[in-house]
Amino acid sequence: MWSNEDVIEKTKSSQRLSKEILGLFGASFLISTICFWVLNEVANVLVLKYVKEELLMISEYQLYDIQYGILGISFVSGIVLFIILFLSLVGERLAYIREVVKGIDALGRHEWNYEIPLRGKNELTELAKRVNELSKEEEAFQAKERQLQEDKMSLIRSLSHDIRTPLTSMMSYSEFMRQKENLTTEEVKAYMELVEQKSQQIKVLTDRLLDGGSRHLAFFEDGRLLMEQLVDAWSAELEDEFLLEISLEACPAFSGEFDVEELRRIFDNLASNIRKYADATLPVQLQMMEKDGYVCIIQSNRCKRLNRLVESTRIGIDSIRKIVTQYGGAVRISQMEDTFSIEIKLAKIKKNL
Amino acid sequence: MLELFMDPLGLLVITFFVMGIISVAALVLVHFLKNEKIKKGLLYFLSVWGVIIAYCGVRSTPLYMMDQILITVAIGALSVIAFLLQKFSKKENKFQIARALVSVSVVAGMIDCFMI
Numbered sequence: 001m002w003s004n005e006d007v008i009e010k011t012k013s014s015q016r017l018s019k020e021i022l023g024l025f026g027a028s029f030l031i032s033t034i035c036f037w038v039l040n041e042v043a044n045v046l047v048l049k050y051v052k053e054e055l056l057m058i059s060e061y062q063l064y065d066i067q068y069g070i071l072g073i074s075f076v077s078g079i080v081l082f083i084i085l086f087l088s089l090v091g092e093r094l095a096y097i098r099e100v101v102k103g104i105d106a107l108g109r110h111e112w113n114y115e116i117p118l119r120g121k122n123e124l125t126e127l128a129k130r131v132n133e134l135s136k137e138e139e140a141f142q143a144k145e146r147q148l149q150e151d152k153m154s155l156i157r158s159l160s161h162d163i164r165t166p167l168t169s170m171m172s173y174s175e176f177m178r179q180k181e182n183l184t185t186e187e188v189k190a191y192m193e194l195v196e197q198k199s200q201q202i203k204v205l206t207d208r209l210l211d212g213g214s215r216h217l218a219f220f221e222d223g224r225l226l227m228e229q230l231v232d233a234w235s236a237e238l239e240d241e242f243l244l245e246i247s248l249e250a251c252p253a254f255s256g257e258f259d260v261e262e263l264r265r266i267f268d269n270l271a272s273n274i275r276k277y278a279d280a281t282l283p284v285q286l287q288m289m290e291k292d293g294y295v296c297i298i299q300s301n302r303c304k305r306l307n308r309l310v311e312s313t314r315i316g317i318d319s320i321r322k323i324v325t326q327y328g329g330a331v332r333i334s335q336m337e338d339t340f341s342i343e344i345k346l347a348k349i350k351k352n353l
Numbered sequence: 354m355l356e357l358f359m360d361p362l363g364l365l366v367i368t369f370f371v372m373g374i375i376s377v378a379a380l381v382l383v384h385f386l387k388n389e390k391i392k393k394g395l396l397y398f399l400s401v402w403g404v405i406i407a408y409c410g411v412r413s414t415p416l417y418m419m420d421q422i423l424i425t426v427a428i429g430a431l432s433v434i435a436f437l438l439q440k441f442s443k444k445e446n447k448f449q450i451a452r453a454l455v456s457v458s459v460v461a462g463m464i465d466c467f468m469i
Contacts, residue, residue: 027385035377042373043366046467049363070366077370084378092386119387 020248021090028086036078043070096124103131112139158319159209165268166198166205169237201268203263215259215326223254223295226263227288234267234286238274243283250289254349262323266344269316270299277340279304294329295349300341320344369467372406372419383415396439396448399422405453406462413466425465448453 016208047066051058058066096119103116112135177183177191208214220226228248235244274284278301287298320342323332327347334341379402383395407429414421435454438447 029379031377036371039370039373042467043369046369047362047366050365053364056362066362073366073370077374081374081378084374088382089385092388092391196424 006152010264016120017124020093020122024089025086025316028082028089031085032078033080035081036074039077040071040074040135043074065079081096081200093120093122096128100124100128100131103135107131107135107138110142112136112142135163154318154322155212156209158206159313161315162265162268162319163202163205163209165272166201168272170195178311199223201261201264205265216261217257217259219255219257221255223256223258224248224251226258226260227251227295227297230263230267231286233290234266234271237268237271238284242278242280244276245283245285247285247289249286251295252290252349254295256347256349257349258327262326266297266320266323266346269320270297270342273316274299274301277301277303279338289348291345293348294345295347297344297346298341299344300339303338303340305338317342367462372409372463372466374404376406376463380456380459392448396451396455400432400436400439400451401413403435403455403458403462404429405449406466407432407460408447410466421469425462426449428458428461428465431455431461 044067047070050056051063099116099119103114106114114135115132118125118128118132173191173194177187180187231246231248235246238244270286278284282302284301285299289296291296317331317333324331324344324346329345329347331345332343333341363383377423378397379395383392383399386392386395407425410425410428411422416422424445431454438444438454439451444450
């Protein structure tokens with residue numbers, strides 16, 4: 001919306017170009033007039049001086065003729081000079097229109113970083129300023145759009161990756177059950193429980209994908225108990241294939257607001273990475289402790305030696321990082337030769353007294 | 354009247370007017386235009402023009418008036434100095450100085466060539 005000051009400024013600037021052109025007209029006219037008079041006088045003096053020096057015999061009428069001739073030439077010279085000066089000076093001002101048109105063309109080609117140089121203080125300058133502002137606004141809007149699109153894709157990638165984890169677990173357990181010849185009732189029951197649990201997890205993650213990744217925070221009086229349960233689930237995923245060394249003694253009692261699904265996703269991703277990349281012949285260590293006032297989870301393992309290079313997509317770690325950032329925490333990865341370690345500073349501890 | 358202008362006097366007057374218009378137009382534009390490239394071009398043109406005016410002045414002066422010839426040459430030299438200053442100097446205000454020198458050279462050259 002235009003303010004009163006903008007309107008006054010706009011009115012002033014709308015008169016500037018016409019004032020400028022009028023000024024240039026006046027200046028060109030003045031210079032031409034002065035030149036006409038000077039050229040006329042000097043030419044007359046020149047003629048008289050020449051006649052005197054060369055001792056030419058010319059009559060009064062011839063002299064008048066010469067003087068009128070000089071007057072005529074001076075007049076024509078004045079007009080020619082006026083045209084040259086006025087057209088050059090005004091043409092230069094109006095040539096700025098070409099620059100503004102260039103800028104508008106660049107806007108049409110989506111070259112948002114093109115800036116029209118600002119010259120003078122008239123309507124054309126205002127126009128150039130507005131075009132530049134429009135260009136910047138459009139660039140910012142496009143950048144925001146790109147960021148939103150990136151965030152959306154990142155959310156989809158992250159949640160899709162996290163949905164795959166329980167699905168993989170269900171599939172590998174189904175494969176195991178299929179290959180077994182005689183299934184006991186307890187095994188079938190355990191399998192059904194796992195399927196139900198993982199299905200619930202998939203459902204929650206799918207719901208989250210559909211509602212744009214909103215969080216469901218709940219207050220937990222006993223945060224340590226929650227962590228123990230999550231660690232139990234993590235170890236249940238891996239204990240059949242890996243030797244696990246878990247240490248929770250250093251973890252203090254604490255409370256806080258957490259989204260259980262997010263924490264579950266963290267541990268699922270940790271378990272998934274262990275299954276994909278850890279060496280099963282050596283133990284996997286998981287520690288939970290207080291560090292720098294944060295609940296800290298440290299997982300370390302030896303990496304598999306593989307015949308062909310398996311590229312990690314890092315989606316799992318990025319997913320963990322995004323979740324931890326929402327709690328104000330941080331993730332630190334260290335990889336030395338065959339050892340991989342991930343330190344997750346989850347959230348600031350509010351100790352239970 | 355036309356016959357009068359076909360003889361040396363007439364040619365002198367026409368030459369004066371043509372040189373006057375070119376000098377005034379170029380001097381005004383080099384001072385008032387805002388485009389730096391055009392101003393530089395005009396400055397180089399005026400440097401050459403100043404030398405041409407000085408040449409005309411030297412040619413129109415009898416040889417026995419050596420002091421007059423020297424003054425005309427000095428006036429022309431101002432244009433050359435202006436050209437060299439603009440081309441090779443690293444001073445920040447070299448354009449303003451060169452423009453002043455070339456203006457003096459052209460105006461003084463015209464006065465010297467036609468009036469003295």
